[in-house]
Amino acid sequence: MSRSFPVAFVFAALLFAPLAAAVAEDAPPAAGDVPKETPKTQEPAIGWSLRNVDPEQQQRMLRFSTFTNRGIPEAYLKAENDVGYTVHAIAEGGPLYWAHCQKCHGDTGLGNGDLAYALTPSPALLAYMVQQPIAVDQYLLWSISEGGKQFGTAMPAFKDTLSEEQIWQIVAYLRAGFPDIEAAPAKKGGAAKTDEPDLD
Numbered sequence: 001m002s003r004s005f006p007v008a009f010v011f012a013a014l015l016f017a018p019l020a021a022a023v024a025e026d027a028p029p030a031a032g033d034v035p036k037e038t039p040k041t042q043e044p045a046i047g048w049s050l051r052n053v054d055p056e057q058q059q060r061m062l063r064f065s066t067f068t069n070r071g072i073p074e075a076y077l078k079a080e081n082d083v084g085y086t087v088h089a090i091a092e093g094g095p096l097y098w099a100h101c102q103k104c105h106g107d108t109g110l111g112n113g114d115l116a117y118a119l120t121p122s123p124a125l126l127a128y129m130v131q132q133p134i135a136v137d138q139y140l141l142w143s144i145s146e147g148g149k150q151f152g153t154a155m156p157a158f159k160d161t162l163s164e165e166q167i168w169q170i171v172a173y174l175r176a177g178f179p180d181i182e183a184a185p186a187k188k189g190g191a192a193k194t195d196e197p198d199l200d
């Protein structure tokens, strides 16, 4: 009897719920009527999402939200890309990418360079990243110049290593889809830098 009681109760509750609701419509809801599962306070959307994603994604999202909240130096927000996407810029950017970025972000920006596996969070998948709406010039310039120190990531800051022009050249190379630049010295050398079979 004790086992069937809850079932019968639930059944009865289901049957009478519409009726009870109809009756309740007349009376103003009492303060104590709020269902238990309703959260008492509505959390801000960003707080909710940050708590529900894994810690690695949290760091990435922090980078995104810092940028979208304009929490970056004004100079980056105002920066203009005066290098553009010329063949020349892409050709200059290729070797720079190979010299400074490939060991973490991988040959074609898939985040699988030799150093990648030791890093948490892992290097961004730049090939996909540059296609995201957030990846405007100013976002990329800021991320590459300042690195990930403020977010506790391994992304180095390049503002003292590369000129702004060189960073724009790398951006051109990323946006061009990581083309196989003949002039990339590391690629020409082949075997030393990659495990892939030499196809030519």
Ligand code: HEC
Pocket (backbone or CB within 6 Å): 059, 060, 063, 097, 100, 101, 102, 103, 104, 105, 115, 119, 120, 121, 122, 123, 124, 125, 126, 129, 140, 143, 144, 147, 148, 151, 153, 154, 155, 156, 158, 170
């Ligand atoms: C030592 C490894 C390492 C090197 C070298 C490196 N990166 Fe990164 N990079 C990372 C890691 C790890 C992240 C992810 C964490 C973060 O966003 O700070 C990252 C993130 C980024 C982001 C932000 C992506 C996003 O999703 O918002 C950009 C852009 C980027 N790197 C570009 C570059 C470029 C261009 C170079 C070369 C000039 C470079 N990185 C060199 C490790 C590296």
